[in-house]
Each structure stands twice: as C-alpha cells, then as structure tokens.
Amino acid sequence: MVKNLKGVMKPMIKITGLHHLSIAITNLEKSKYFYGEILGLPELRRPNFDFEGAWYQVGNQQLHLIVFPESKTLRKSEEIITVDSHFALEVTDYQQTLAYLTKHDVPLVENIGTKSGFKQIFCLDPDQNIIEMNFGAK
Numbered sequence: 001m002v003k004n005l006k007g008v009m010k011p012m013i014k015i016t017g018l019h020h021l022s023i024a025i026t027n028l029e030k031s032k033y034f035y036g037e038i039l040g041l042p043e044l045r046r047p048n049f050d051f052e053g054a055w056y057q058v059g060n061q062q063l064h065l066i067v068f069p070e071s072k073t074l075r076k077s078e079e080i081i082t083v084d085s086h087f088a089l090e091v092t093d094y095q096q097t098l099a100y101l102t103k104h105d106v107p108l109v110e111n112i113g114t115k116s117g118f119k120q121i122f123c124l125d126p127d128q129n130i131i132e133m134n135f136g137a138k
Helices: 028-038 094-103
Strands: 020-025 053-058 061-067 086-090 108-111 119-124 130-135
Touching: 020 028, 028 053, 028 061, 094 108, 094 119, 094 130
Parallel strands: 020 061, 086 130
Antiparallel strands: 053 061, 108 119, 119 130
C-alpha cells in the first residue's frame, strides 16, 4: 500500500505503459481505409474473434477498431469539440499533415494557440471518433 497525493492509502499497482486503445466503429472497410490508407498506420494480424475489427500499430502502442454499431460510446455529432473524448497522435510536420488531411476531405479544426504549448489538429474518423494530431508536444 502506498499513500497518494491526498495521503490516502492505495494498493500499489505498477503500470508500465499503455498497450492499446479500442474504439467502436460501424463500417470496417471505411475505417480500414481511413486508418490504413489515409493515416498510413500499419495493420497488425488480429486473432479470429467472433466480431469484426482491425488492429493497427501506433508507435509502441496499438489501436484496436471494433465493429460494434450498438455501442453507447459512438458519437452522433459531426461537430468537433476539442474537449470531448479523443486520442492524440504525434505528427512530425504540422503543415504537411494539415494539407494532407484537407486534400482527403477529412473534417478538421485547427487549434494552434493553445495553452498546451503545441499546435493541434482535431479531426474525425468515419464514425465521428475525434482524433487529435499534435506537433511539438513534450
């Protein structure tokens, strides 16, 4: 047991990293095109589960897409709200990323004057999942 910042005793769990993030999708082919072709993420072999999906490598982590149209977490809105649930990807060239996403008609908003200290692009995948792309994050 270890005390947290508030002095409360907590069990000591040693978390060593984030393995994967799973998101619900409705159309596997559209999502595979977006994540594999537009974003260029390498697709991984996936076990033969009894539901459709795809796995992608993102640096040292993985992104798991799960076809689950009944999901309660699917967003219905096409509005990009930067404080809504999202995950962030690091990019190497902000302007190139912005131009590429725009060329492919990916819905997005720029957020360049943030208190975070780095430029951000927020965009939507085919199921309105919000993705942040940032450049210069420390």
